[in-house]
Amino acid sequence: MSKVIALMGDQAAAEAMRQIEPDVLAAYPITPQTEIVMTFAQFVADGLVQTEMIPVESEHSAMSACVGAAASGARTMTATSANGLALMWEIVYIAASTRLPIVMPVVNRALSAPINIHCDHSDSMGARDSGWLQIYCENNQEVYENIIMAVKIAEHKDILLPVMVCQDGFITSHAVEGVKVYNDKQVKDFIGEYKIRHSLLDVDNPVTYGPLDLQDYYFEHKRQQSEAIKNSLKAIPEVFAEFKKHFGVEYDFIETYRLDDADVAMVALSSTAGTTKVVVNELRAQGKKAGLLKPRFFRPFPKEKIVQALSGLKAVAILDRSESFSNQGGPLFTEIRSALFDESKKPLTVNYIYGLGGRDINTEQIKSVFVDLEKIVKEKRVIESINYLGVRG
């Protein structure tokens, strides 16, 4: 029923896309997303998929074409990174506000300037208020499975929102790992058919998409959009349950690692969570009660799960692979600290901004954060809330 094959993260994404076989894929090349589109284009050229591919002249047009295709009832995908996501910004908002279930792998890369092709989360974190759902992947297996799940989540009748599936540029996108791949029929059975309620191509029942919406209705439409995000917190677990039924694999909004009896913990997204697990194991071997929280979803923000997982701890270090220039720490830190604020029992929290522009994060640096946490617990206070890890000066 399944087989393990060696795939780069980008290839794992492309493999999921081959099995999903969207009706339309509109994409523009940008490092480090290119391998996804190149691999998929070969599937199209070899007749392995029936997908119609639109090789657009820019990311802005990629998302624009996706909006048109999705409103026409086509299952629609694209993929991008960094400046590409920035260029499609305007239409990223329109896709979400028009409630179109587009799925977009985002291979995280630093935003210019200075120009840099390597990993950080400044691209997708900037889009956190666009109304898209966001899933962050630790490894290539998660890339593969999350993309398959994303289709079902986006198209869920109580959600109808586009989904970004984020992975770390080069760190996972260009690293080969064994990926357990299910057979095509299993994937197709799981995702089912996409049935749009109001298609532009239903010429007998014409609809107007994208009207001018002024003071008398705009606010209600925005309110409905935030309701859809809220609803997704209830609807996504249905998709987790179905995924488990089909593939026997359990997913949740967050993953906790040796957290139950921990005193201190780190919170990290994507591949850094994997590196942290190694450190947690070492510390546990030394008898230290260390743990990890890996949010899989940043949108919807799984507040209750995160609060429940962290409120009993003594101190928590939250790692951000992007800078928000707010002097209040990175986006993951500010949101988690805010989520904990009303709790009577809550840990001391500290922020570390790391890995910008693909700067390596290693186990020694992560260990140093746990040393800091021990000190915070001992002194019962945080001296410096916002810290930078692995940077000169």
Next chain:
Amino acid sequence: MVNIKELSEKIPERLGPGHRLCAGCGASIAVRQVLMGTEDPLVVVCATGCLEVATTIYPYTAWKIPFMHNAFENAASTISGIETAYRALKKKGKIKKEIKFIAFGGDGGTYDIGLQALSGALERGHNFVYVCYTNEAYMNTGVQRSGATPKGASTTTAPAGKVIPGKVQFRKDLTAIVAAHRIPYVAQGTISHWNDLVTKAQKAFNVEGPAFINVLAMCHRGWRYPQEDTIKIAKLAVETGYWPLIEVEEGIWRFTHKPKERKPVKEFLKTQGRFKHLFTEQNKPILAEIQKEIDDNWTRLERLCEATGRTT
């Protein structure tokens, strides 16, 4: 050639009454004439602009056929997605009907901000018609200059002042730029010559692949003339050679209508407040420059027709 009585009986009105475009607006006339070009079901995409905001104020819509507005610069890429979805779903047997696709953009959304998206869609060869309704400025936002604004016109961002006499540059030749993509059909028309325009729309809808029509669609607010003069001014644009009625079919350039004798462009310019300041002693040389440019363009078009046309 077409007969307007037959057309109006045969083809249902797709843009209904009750929209909020100005009385005497050239855009709605252009749209209704162009949509007479096919009886097939249509899906319409519209760039941000007067046409879009005035026909779709939520919860109302004047469109009796499927319509999408996405953003300002992406009508061509949006319709690329729709047309591709159609092919994908048709291939799978999920759609049976023959449907045609048309995008409308103003000159701001086509000459300027949407040019890249248009070029990409033309190069990719999507099967759609793109109509630029050219009113020669950003009228929806209040008459700002665009790449289609003619030399000498006064707009709010290139106003006629004490030192600068309105727009100093000539407009770009979008029709020629589109023709350089070597798509099956390219044309230029206007609303006073409805028979010519409907015939061009028919040809545009009937070719396989992209087709483009640049329609001069005057705006009395921006051009500053009485609203009842719209068609009269469109006629003058043709009669002076300001807006030549041409088409490019499979690379062959052709005049579809040629005035017996071209009137001086002054006859066109003097009808509009936007050119008022040109009629002074000081600005006389600008009028001469405009006339020369129109003459040169006419000669260039005649040569193109000669060079690409069949000799038999």
